[in-house]
Amino acid sequence: MVILERPFASDMMVETLQKNNIPVLRNEMSEKRVKDGKILNDSEFTEAYKKAGKLYTVSENALGWIYDHIDDKRFLDGISLVKDKSAFRSICRDIYPDFFFKEVGINELETLDINSIVFPCVIKPSVGFLSKGVFVARNEEDYRKAVESLMRDFATAKADFPEFVVGRSRFLIEEYIRGEEYAVDTYYDENETPVILNIFHHKFMDESDTSDRLYMTSKGLFDRYEGPFTQFLTNLNKTLHLRNFPMHIEFRYDGKKAVPIEINPLRFTGFCLNELQVFISGQHPMLSYLRGTHVTKEEMWRGKENYTYAFTVLDLPAGCEEKTFDEAKFRADYREVIDVRLVPDKSSGVAATVFLRIETENESQFDGIMSLDMREYMR
Numbered sequence: 001m002v003i004l005e006r007p008f009a010s011d012m013m014v015e016t017l018q019k020n021n022i023p024v025l026r027n028e029m030s031e032k033r034v035k036d037g038k039i040l041n042d043s044e045f046t047e048a049y050k051k052a053g054k055l056y057t058v059s060e061n062a063l064g065w066i067y068d069h070i071d072d073k074r075f076l077d078g079i080s081l082v083k084d085k086s087a088f089r090s091i092c093r094d095i096y097p098d099f100f101f102k103e104v105g106i107n108e109l110e111t112l113d114i115n116s117i118v119f120p121c122v123i124k125p126s127v128g129f130l131s132k133g134v135f136v137a138r139n140e141e142d143y144r145k146a147v148e149s150l151m152r153d154f155a156t157a158k159a160d161f162p163e164f165v166v167g168r169s170r171f172l173i174e175e176y177i178r179g180e181e182y183a184v185d186t187y188y189d190e191n192e193t194p195v196i197l198n199i200f201h202h203k204f205m206d207e208s209d210t211s212d213r214l215y216m217t218s219k220g221l222f223d224r225y226e227g228p229f230t231q232f233l234t235n236l237n238k239t240l241h242l243r244n245f246p247m248h249i250e251f252r253y254d255g256k257k258a259v260p261i262e263i264n265p266l267r268f269t270g271f272c273l274n275e276l277q278v279f280i281s282g283q284h285p286m287l288s289y290l291r292g293t294h295v296t297k298e299e300m301w302r303g304k305e306n307y308t309y310a311f312t313v314l315d316l317p318a319g320c321e322e323k324t325f326d327e328a329k330f331r332a333d334y335r336e337v338i339d340v341r342l343v344p345d346k347s348s349g350v351a352a353t354v355f356l357r358i359e360t361e362n363e364s365q366f367d368g369i370m371s372l373d374m375r376e377y378m379r
Helices: 009-020 029-032 042-052 060-069 071-083 085-091 140-160 219-240 272-282 285-293 297-301 327-333 360-371
Strands: 101-105 119-126 135-139 171-173 180-188 192-205 214-218 245-253 258-265 309-313 339-340 348-361
Touching: 009 119, 009 245, 009 272, 009 285, 029 214, 042 339, 060 071, 060 219, 071 085, 071 258, 085 101, 085 171, 085 214, 085 258, 085 360, 135 140, 140 339, 180 219, 180 285, 192 219, 192 272, 192 285, 192 360, 214 219, 219 245, 219 258, 219 297, 272 285, 272 297, 272 309, 272 348, 309 360, 327 348, 348 360
Parallel strands: none
Antiparallel strands: 101 171, 119 135, 119 171, 180 192, 180 245, 192 214, 214 309, 245 258, 309 348, 339 348
16 A cells, blocks of 8 residues: 655656555556556545555655545554654653753744753754754854744745645754764564664764765665664664554664654655665565565675665755756766656755765765755756
8 A cells, every 4th residue: 555645756666566566545646657557546545454554655745645534543643653753752751861852833933041952952843854944053043043044944844845744833942962873764563573674874064964965875784783773663662552654764873872863654765765775685665564575684785795875865956946957967976876866846855866886995985975066966
């Protein structure tokens, strides 16, 4: 059971759905993209879900339909819990009793007592998508600048995404989480046991960087972190009690403790970027979840032990909405490209996404991607 929605569904996703005859909800995107597949109307899809008990989406833009049509309280409560960052922080107090956070209304941001904040901190929508409206503040000056920028950005985000995606004018202020950032595509099976499909190291230029520009994975990453991350997800679900539930989770890990940053329900890495897995193992993550089967770490990396794989999210620069991403120039500068995917929906703020592969000993060559001036790659 799959729902396609804005802002993006890859050709690979559509072909996989059609080839495997996976039921897809009839909506504007599926009618445009799925030409030879099993498309169900609202009532048919709802009935099919009752029998299947599993549902996958490519975007949180599908959540509105799910809340309106799926009659499964446990399932819906799970979505609401992990999507609302403040509610999620509250339920995890027993796991992280000393973690500072507070939720405030948008109008409170400018008048909040600055002495009530622990610096450095992160300011972000209680419900969010990508890195829209996310700011790091080290001190009061940073906080004031962040709030000013946030007010402008939030107005734009509300125009681009539905209310249940960007939130209802509530913001979370929380302490800055130390450690390296990682992203994991996982699902909890029918026994509430976590299954990890992807592990990515989310790279940043510095502490103030909140972009989604570069994520990397390798066998070495799996060797180091599959065990502790599985244990972390197991412990987390003792509180959440999620079942048959796919999700993309991002967290910081300092080598001892993992602290979640956010969880995106019912999907893996957005913009179908979880499909980097297909170029590594040959198996689509969506199928792994729906069928309850997946390749082992050893099978996944056999013959690729000395390579690092990466994806980059290339933003659409302001003022370049009428221009197109210059794929030829990017391929000339980065010859390790596996696949380039143009994003036609300009409102997403993304020009293109790219998959890359390089020998692990040379992976530092990808660091330059984090500081690319995307205006040089638009024509």
